[in-house]
Amino acid sequence: MATINLNVNGKKQTIDVDPNTPVLWVLRDHLNLTGTKYGCGIAQCGACTIHLGGIAVRSCQLPVSSVENQEITTIEGLSENGDHPVQQAWMEHDVPQCGYCQAGQIMTAVALLKNNPTPSDAEIETGMNGNICRCGTYLRIKEAVKTASKSL
Amino acid sequence: MTLANKHINRRSFLKVSALAGGGMVLSFSWLAGCKPTAKEELLALPKEWFELNSYIKIGENGTVTLFSANPEFGSNVITSMPMILAEELDVDWKKVMVEQADFFPVRFERQFTGGSQGIRQGWTPLRTAGATARQMLVNAAAQTWQVPAEEITTEAGTIIHKASNKKAGYGEMASLASTLGVPEEVKLKEIKDFKIIGNSKKNVEGLKIVMGKPLFAIDHKVEGMLYAAIVHPPGFGMKLKAFDGASVKSMPGVKDVFSIKVFNDDYERNFFDTATFDEMVAIVGNSTWEVLNAKKALKVDWEKAPESSFAVDARGNKITIKVPAGLENSADHKAKMTEYSQKPGNILRRDGDPEAAFKKAAKILERTYTAPFLAHNTMEPLNCFAHVTADQAVIYGPTQAPEFIMGTLSNRLGLPKEKIQINLARMGGGFGRRAYSHQMVEAALISQKVNAPIKMTYTREDDMTSGVYRPTYSATYRAALDENNNLTAFHVKAGGIPETPIAPNRFPAGAIDNYLAEGWEISSNITIGAFRAPRSNFIASAEQSFLDELAEEMGKDPIAFRLELLDRAKTNPVGEKNDYDAGRYAGVLELVREKSKWDSPEPNVHRGVSAYFCHNSYVAEVLDIEIQNSKPVVKNVIAAVDCGIVVNPDAAANMGEGAIVDGIGNAFFGDLPFKVGVPEKTNFDKYRMIRQMESPKSIEVHFVKNDIDPTGLGEPLFPPVFAALANSLYKATGRRYYDQPFAPQLEMQNLTM
Numbered sequence: 001m002a003t004i005n006l007n008v009n010g011k012k013q014t015i016d017v018d019p020n021t022p023v024l025w026v027l028r029d030h031l032n033l034t035g036t037k038y039g040c041g042i043a044q045c046g047a048c049t050i051h052l053g054g055i056a057v058r059s060c061q062l063p064v065s066s067v068e069n070q071e072i073t074t075i076e077g078l079s080e081n082g083d084h085p086v087q088q089a090w091m092e093h094d095v096p097q098c099g100y101c102q103a104g105q106i107m108t109a110v111a112l113l114k115n116n117p118t119p120s121d122a123e124i125e126t127g128m129n130g131n132i133c134r135c136g137t138y139l140r141i142k143e144a145v146k147t148a149s150k151s152l
Numbered sequence: 153m154t155l156a157n158k159h160i161n162r163r164s165f166l167k168v169s170a171l172a173g174g175g176m177v178l179s180f181s182w183l184a185g186c187k188p189t190a191k192e193e194l195l196a197l198p199k200e201w202f203e204l205n206s207y208i209k210i211g212e213n214g215t216v217t218l219f220s221a222n223p224e225f226g227s228n229v230i231t232s233m234p235m236i237l238a239e240e241l242d243v244d245w246k247k248v249m250v251e252q253a254d255f256f257p258v259r260f261e262r263q264f265t266g267g268s269q270g271i272r273q274g275w276t277p278l279r280t281a282g283a284t285a286r287q288m289l290v291n292a293a294a295q296t297w298q299v300p301a302e303e304i305t306t307e308a309g310t311i312i313h314k315a316s317n318k319k320a321g322y323g324e325m326a327s328l329a330s331t332l333g334v335p336e337e338v339k340l341k342e343i344k345d346f347k348i349i350g351n352s353k354k355n356v357e358g359l360k361i362v363m364g365k366p367l368f369a370i371d372h373k374v375e376g377m378l379y380a381a382i383v384h385p386p387g388f389g390m391k392l393k394a395f396d397g398a399s400v401k402s403m404p405g406v407k408d409v410f411s412i413k414v415f416n417d418d419y420e421r422n423f424f425d426t427a428t429f430d431e432m433v434a435i436v437g438n439s440t441w442e443v444l445n446a447k448k449a450l451k452v453d454w455e456k457a458p459e460s461s462f463a464v465d466a467r468g469n470k471i472t473i474k475v476p477a478g479l480e481n482s483a484d485h486k487a488k489m490t491e492y493s494q495k496p497g498n499i500l501r502r503d504g505d506p507e508a509a510f511k512k513a514a515k516i517l518e519r520t521y522t523a524p525f526l527a528h529n530t531m532e533p534l535n536c537f538a539h540v541t542a543d544q545a546v547i548y549g550p551t552q553a554p555e556f557i558m559g560t561l562s563n564r565l566g567l568p569k570e571k572i573q574i575n576l577a578r579m580g581g582g583f584g585r586r587a588y589s590h591q592m593v594e595a596a597l598i599s600q601k602v603n604a605p606i607k608m609t610y611t612r613e614d615d616m617t618s619g620v621y622r623p624t625y626s627a628t629y630r631a632a633l634d635e636n637n638n639l640t641a642f643h644v645k646a647g648g649i650p651e652t653p654i655a656p657n658r659f660p661a662g663a664i665d666n667y668l669a670e671g672w673e674i675s676s677n678i679t680i681g682a683f684r685a686p687r688s689n690f691i692a693s694a695e696q697s698f699l700d701e702l703a704e705e706m707g708k709d710p711i712a713f714r715l716e717l718l719d720r721a722k723t724n725p726v727g728e729k730n731d732y733d734a735g736r737y738a739g740v741l742e743l744v745r746e747k748s749k750w751d752s753p754e755p756n757v758h759r760g761v762s763a764y765f766c767h768n769s770y771v772a773e774v775l776d777i778e779i780q781n782s783k784p785v786v787k788n789v790i791a792a793v794d795c796g797i798v799v800n801p802d803a804a805a806n807m808g809e810g811a812i813v814d815g816i817g818n819a820f821f822g823d824l825p826f827k828v829g830v831p832e833k834t835n836f837d838k839y840r841m842i843r844q845m846e847s848p849k850s851i852e853v854h855f856v857k858n859d860i861d862p863t864g865l866g867e868p869l870f871p872p873v874f875a876a877l878a879n880s881l882y883k884a885t886g887r888r889y890y891d892q893p894f895a896p897q898l899e900m901q902n903l904t905m
Contacts, residue, residue: 029440137810
């Protein structure tokens with residue numbers, strides 16, 4: 001066990017945890033931020049995507065000791081009311097089916113648009129390729145990214 | 153005017169309310185934890201709710217709460233089923249709040265999600281519930297105003313008596329209405345008067361989903377909750393021999409290690425009591441990560457399981473299921489299936505004299521199609537929360553079928569059903585997998601043992617290797633042609649491990665004078681279960697690929713050929729047991745021909761067509777492929793669907809798009825092979841799932857407009873995709889694709905996937 005200083009969604013906090021614990025489980029079990037999802041545990045599905053210093057990363061293979069004091073943003077920190085343009089675009093296109101992967105999809109999309117505010121179809125496809133949606137909402141995800149791109 | 157008998161027994165509902173004494177727990181409130189966005193108006197919560205029936209309560213301020221009784225796994229019944237209630241209740245959708253109901257069989261009729269039956273089976277009961285509540289509000293107004301109820305009309309939550317110029321909101325009459333008797337008969341709306349049904353409404357949980365709110369059982373947490381992991385045998389035909397709990401008990405955060413057994417030995421299982429591993433090891437601790445570490449370190453010995461058997465009450469049919477011993481391999485499965493496909497099978501249907509017709513044939517076309525085992529791979533792995541005490545149990549988990557696990561829980565925990573509460577979580581996907589809810593029993597046993605609330609989570613590896621798969625299948629089709637290239641006989645022989653995929657009375661049965669359908673089955677210890685359109689998802693791919701090749705052999709256009717067969721089935725059907733409507737079947741083919749501009753395709757596009765009827769609905773699909781940089785790219789899929797009235801069109805299209813993507817993904821990549829009993833793929837690094845880049849660039853879903861009561865939609869768009877893809881790949885590559893998955897064969901042709 002070790003004392004770790006975290007900066008999650010603009011809130012600084014200290015937790016006592018095994019330093020090897022992946023950020024995913026710290027968020028879910030210790031900080032009650034369950035919007036970040038467990039899907040595979042091996043950084044293959046993207047359900048656990050968060051932002052580390054604004055960059056999209058997979059939290060399931062990221063030891064908590066490696067992110068001390070760095071700026072972490074989770075889906076819960078994206079907006080207070082669900083009014084981030086990407087979240088709004090997701091609702092406009094009524095993207096989700098089961099909804100389980102969508103927080104990860106949204107976090108990837110936000111980071112993608114930050115780097116490339118007007119992505120082409122091919123760039124969206126490449127940028128979103130790391131996130132599996134088992135329900136197959138890929139087309140709506142693509143359309144929502146395009147809509148968000150216009151309003152950002 | 154439609155008249156319907158009341159389906160809601162108010163007395164039993166009131167009895168339950170009294171018993172529950174206000175203690176009935178409703179998992180979610182639509183408003184809880186969500187601040188409204190600037191664009192949204194916050195519905196004011198009333199001071200008091202008045203319940204008109206199990207599905208509907210109305211506040212004194214006119215706010216309406218509708219309960220969605222069916223479990224939600226992504227088909228969006230949580231929006232569409234309340235839409236049906238709201239239509240007949242005649243309320244403003246903007247004033248409606250929706251709550252997921254928990255499992256409450258006394259209150260709700262059919263809390264099951266699967267088989268594309270939710271809307272179909274809910275249609276009349278929900279309309280009746282809405283219309284009944286509306287009539288009670290009207291009766292309350294009639295009593296208050298002292299006017300005949302027949303003179304009263306309603307409009308979007310307002311009660312109107314035109315003659316006396318009186319008006320009242322539903323909220324004003326709700327209190328009185330809730331005390332009135334339930335009308336024996338109610339009038340249902342004319343379809344032409346629908347205002348909500350047929351007009352797309354956004355997912356009522358959309359905001360919560362995009363905000364990452366805790367909607368899933370895997371997100372659940374209560375004070376004092378412990379975390380549990382399980383260790384199940386690594387393969388089929390294996391069982392637990394021994395484990396060394398002491399090897400991990402001293403690890404940080406670990407509280408307890410023990411084995412659990414899912415079923416009592418003398419328990420008679422039901423149809424959905426499929427659990428692959430009866431005995432497994434449970435590890436309980438303070439956090440997920442700590443129990444996962446202990447799981448990795450735990451020393452466990454497995455041994456070969458002997459042949460075993462158990463009793464099953466399969467919907468009234470008492471049978472004994474034998475589980476063979478042995479560690480199975482995919483190579484052996486293939487060899488056995490080839491052997492069985494060459495032996496006579498069980499005759500399932502026989503019209504005319506197919507044997508004689510084949511003897512006389514000038515030409516015989518024979519083709520065999522195969523598909524492997526598939527894992528469901530729901531994005532949310534199996535998990536469950538349970539809190540079991542000496543005299544009661546609270547279970548909160550993802551299940552499509554709470555009714556089918558209630559008896560199992562009761563039997564295993566030794567608690568009466570009334571003392572077990574199953575709360576329904578939104579599911580991170582289902583696809584049939586969660587019709588089998590053994591994880592609820594496992595979680596309950598763990599909680600019972602440690603005497604604390606626990607949340608058990610399967611790792612992805614646990615989930616993918618836990619069985620209940622889509623079976624592996626093989627189908628051999630033969631067609632006899634005379635010297636003029638006319639079709640004179642048709643023969644299908646299909647089987648699988650462990651079940652046959654044949655529905656012998658479906659098309660093309662009924663369209664051909666000499667017809668033979670045979671089935672065969674090979675037993676296995678690999679467990680199987682429902683997987684999005686069970687059996688249909690394979691047999692459609694084989695049949696529709698074969699019809700494509702047969703049409704080519706006969707020099708006919710594939711759509712025209714199918715329409716010819718359907719015309720025969722419609723005008724002069726062979727046999728009497730045909731279980732499809734040839735006219736509606738032809739209708740979707742005609743619609744897809746028109747919408748896809750079948751006769752004038754774009755240049756460089758290779759197209760394939762396929763159609764199928766299952767789950768009471770008809771679907772035809774045209775799929776266009778373009779080869780770009782040695783890569784087959786699905787440019788467009790055009791689907792024509794006849795599922796009767798469509799309740800929520802955009803959500804229906806979404807589900808159709810998803811089924812098409814799912815089908816393309818499984819056709820290209822889906823494959824779970826076995827070696828000495830062990831699944832060779834355990835996670836998404838090896839088990840390839842369709843991703844954004846392989847997804848079609850466009851999908852169009854067109855619905856046939858009619859006034860037929862709605863039928864299934866979650867499954868019917870899935871089975872035809874496989875053959876539409878295979879048939880277009882043939883056009884693109886000049887090669888027929890008989891064995892799923894297709895990607896390895898495409899790669900052998902120097903195409904990249």
